Structure formats: structure tokens, C-alpha cells
Amino acid sequence: MKVAVVGAGIVGASVAFRLAQDENIEVVVIDRDQPGNGTTSTSFAWLNANRKTPREYYEFNLAGMREHLGLPEELGEAPWLNPGGNLMWTTDEKELEELERRVRRLMSWGYRAEWRKAGEINKSLEPHVAFPTPETPVAYFPEEAWVDAPRLAKEFIRLAEKHGAETRFDAAVESAGIRDGRVATLRLERGENIPVDAVVNAAGPEADRVASMFGPPLPLARISGLLLRLAVSDEPISRLMHTHAANIRPDGVGSVLVHHDSIDQRLQRGEDEEALCAELLDRAQKLLPVLEDAEISGSSVGIRPVPEDGFSCVGSVSALPGYYEAVTHSGVTLGPLIGRLLAKEIVSGEVASLATPFSPDRFNRNIRL
Numbered sequence: 621m622k623v624a625v626v627g628a629g630i631v632g633a634s635v636a637f638r639l640a641q642d643e644n645i646e647v648v649v650i651d652r653d654q655p656g657n658g659t660t661s662t663s664f665a666w667l668n669a670n671r672k673t674p675r676e677y678y679e680f681n682l683a684g685m686r687e688h689l690g691l692p693e694e695l696g697e698a699p700w701l702n703p704g705g706n707l708m709w710t711t712d713e714k715e716l717e718e719l720e721r722r723v724r725r726l727m728s729w730g731y732r733a734e735w736r737k738a739g740e741i742n743k744s745l746e747p748h749v750a751f752p753t754p755e756t757p758v759a760y761f762p763e764e765a766w767v768d769a770p771r772l773a774k775e776f777i778r779l780a781e782k783h784g785a786e787t788r789f790d791a792a793v794e795s796a797g798i799r800d801g802r803v804a805t806l807r808l809e810r811g812e813n814i815p816v817d818a819v820v821n822a823a824g825p826e827a828d829r830v831a832s833m834f835g836p837p838l839p840l841a842r843i844s845g846l847l848l849r850l851a852v853s854d855e856p857i858s859r860l861m862h863t864h865a866a867n868i869r870p871d872g873v874g875s876v877l878v879h880h881d882s883i884d885q886r887l888q889r890g891e892d893e894e895a896l897c898a899e900l901l902d903r904a905q906k907l908l909p910v911l912e913d914a915e916i917s918g919s920s921v922g923i924r925p926v927p928e929d930g931f932s933c934v935g936s937v938s939a940l941p942g943y944y945e946a947v948t949h950s951g952v953t954l955g956p957l958i959g960r961l962l963a964k965e966i967v968s969g970e971v972a973s974l975a976t977p978f979s980p981d982r983f984n985r986n987i988r989l
């Protein structure tokens with residue numbers, strides 16, 4: 621059986637690796653760019669199930685976290701995984717009430733969460749943060765982490781190739797051929813025709829365009845987000861932080877990454893990107909005065925692939941045998957899990973109970989061919 625995976629972001633790369641581990645499957649991974657250069661390279665990459673509801677979606681993301689945490693043992697090392705937890709606090713009363721409710725819910729679901737005082741965090745974890753007062757309540761989620769997602773995507777591709785997968789990079793898929801009601805070929809822009817038995821659409825924010833080559837329309841929203849990268853001489857922080865003003869995390873040696881949903885909303889309303897970057901810098905410097913001399917080393921706008929109802933779209937599309945989708949927001953958290961579950965579905969036809977609520981068949985998938 622020959623399976624083509626369209627897209628070598630964290631999701632497609634993970635699917636390709638898990639499929640290639642099966643010696644009865646021939647895998648070809650195709651990307652119009654290089655692995656990990658899509659949304660995977662412009663992500664805050666926070667590994668979490670923190671704000672995920674309802675329960676089924678929370679469980680899916682929790683399993684996504686566990687999948688990441690199992691990779692170091694399976695692969696021998698995981699230099700892309702950055703544990704250390706996440707801190708959350710806010711000066712906004714309504715947001716604080718919401719955070720308190722969320723922590724209660726997460727604790728009742730068995731998620732690791734605890735309350736600390738800001739003064740204690742300054743002493744034991746993050747000396748440079750300027751909290752409103754030493755008494756400010758801070759929620760601490762010790763199992764959350766951030767991931768160097770492009771690095772992990774590249775590693776999955778390396779492992780897939782080691783297991784025999786073929787690759788076509790800098791090669792866009794342009795159209796698909798259907799024969800006898802099944803997926804049969806893919807045509808690349810550069811002219812190559814690839815005969816296939818099955819295709820996985822893991823094209824991230826382009827997944828609806830790839831879906832239209834096959835027929836079943838995929839309702840997808842593209843939601844942009846602004847990331848600001850600051851050059852720092854020291855390591856001013858050791859873990860993720862989410863606050864009323866800015867979300868900040870380390871980004872490898874000499875760098876921190878800043879993001880905030882309120883800025884993203886304004887970006888989507890068309891506000892000037894440069895002015896928003898300056899505002900993010902100012903907000904970050906107020907939270908971390910040691911960033912006073914930090915310089916902007918880069919900024920990027922990432923496009924979140926969000927299926928219409930906000931949830932993942934993972935599995936076979938029953939209207940078109942041989943056609944599968946792996947499209948999701950929170951793809952950094954979910955990518956490795958989706959890879960394993962979808963590969964199993966393709967090989968055995970077995971759909972994991974964790975994934976059934978996220979079947980692509982929940983959308984109206986009448987073929988338009």
C-alpha cells in the first residue's frame with residue numbers, strides 16, 4: 621500500500637514517521653517547501669490541555685501531552701522538548717475569576733495545577749518577573765512545556781526516511797486523480813504523477829485548498845497570530861508565562877518569544893504590524909524589566925489552521941475511500957498523537973475512541989466532483 625502525506629509540518633511529519641514504521645506501507649511525503657517551514661515554524665508551541673473544553677477535546681490534548689512526554693524514552697533523546705511548566709496570572713478581575721474556575725476544573729479532572737504566591741515564585745522559580753505584588757496569586761502548571769516544533773518535524777522526517785519513506789520537497793501538489801471512486805494519483809506542479817492508494821491531507825492552513833483537489837469541501841478558518849522574537853544576552857526566564865498583558869517563553873539560547881491573543885485580535889482587524897510589535901515589546905518589558913535593553917530580532921505572522929467548529933479534523937473521509945485528513949489547531953500539542961492514531965487507522969481501519977469525536981465526517985462532506 622502506498623500512502624502519500626501532503627504537508628511536512630509537525631502533523632504530516634508525525635503521520636509519515638508512524639506510517640513508515642510499518643514495513644507494509646510505502647510512504648511518500650510531499651511539501652511545497654521544506655519540512656517544518658509552515659505554521660509549525662510560527663507557533664507559540666505551548667504543550668498543554670489548559671484551556672481545552674469540552675472533556676473529549678481536553679482528553680485528546682492531554683493524550684497529546686503524554687505522547688510528547690513519552691518520546692524521549694522511545695527515541696532516546698528529545699532536545700526539542702523544553703519542560704519547566706507554565707505560570708499564569710492576571711490583574712483583570714474577570715480574567716482572575718475565569719482562571720480560578722479553570723484551575724478548579726482542571727484539578728477535578730486530575731490535571732496538575734497549583735496556586736503559588738508571586739513572592740514565592742520570585743524566590744524559587746523566576747527572579748526577574750515584576751509581579752503586581754508579592755501576594756499576587758499565580759497558577760502553576762508544572763507539566764506544561766514548550767516545543768521546538770520545526771526541530772521535531774525535521775526529526776520525524778529524518779526518522780521516516782530512515783524507515784524507507786520517500787520525500788519530495790519544494791514540490792507542491794497541484795491536483796489529484798480519482799479512479800473508480802477512490803484516490804488514485806497525485807500530480808505535482810513540477811509535472812510528476814505519483815500513483816497512490818491513499819492520501820493524508822496534512823497541509824495545515826492550505827488544507828481546504830488541498831481538500832478541494834479531491835472534492836470533499838473542508839470548512840477551514842485561517843486565524844493569524846503575531847510572534848515577536850527578542851534578542852537577550854542572558855536567560856531572563858526559564859519557563860512559559862501567560863498574563864493579562866503578554867505571553868512570554870524562552871526560545872533557545874539568547875532569545876525569548878512574545879505573543880498575546882489581544883494583539884492577534886487587533887492584527888486581524890487590520891492594525892499596523894509594526895505598531896503592534898512595539899506594543900508587545902513594551903508589555904514584555906513591563907513584565908520583565910531586565911528586557912529593557914532587549915532588541916527585536918524578528919517577528920512573524922503565523923496562520924492557524926482551524927476547522928470550522930474549532931476542533932481537530934482527523935481520520936478518513938468516508939465519502940472518498942483512501943482520502944484522510946489531519947488538520948488542527950493546537951497541532952504542536954496534538955501532532956505526535958495524531959500521527960500515531962491516524963497511521964493505525966490507515967493500516968488497520970481501527971479508529972481510536974479518543975479520535976472519534978474529531979472525525980472529518982462530522983462536516984457535510986458531499987463530493988463536489
Ligand SMILES: Cc1cc2nc3c(=O)[nH]c(=O)nc-3n(C[C@H](O)[C@H](O)[C@H](O)COP(=O)(O)OP(=O)(O)OC[C@H]3O[C@@H](n4cnc5c(N)ncnc54)[C@H](O)[C@@H]3O)c2cc1C
Pocket residue numbers: 626627628629630631632633650651652653654655656657658659660661662663664665666667668791792793794822823824825826827830843844845846847921922923924925946947948949950951952953954
Ligand atoms: C501564533 C500561533 C500560535 C500558536 N500557538 C500554539 C501553541 O501554543 N500550542 C499548540 O499546540 N499549537 C499552537 N499553534 C498551532 C500550531 O502551530 C499548528 O496547529 C500546527 O503548527 C499545524 O501544523 P501542520 O503540520 O498542520 O501545518 P504546517 O506546519 O503549516 O504544515 C503544513 C505543510 O503543508 C505544506 N503544503 C501546503 N499546501 C501544499 C501543497 N499544495 N502541496 C505540498 N505541500 C503543501 C506547507 O508547505 C506546510 O509545510 C499556534 C499557531 C500560531 C499561528
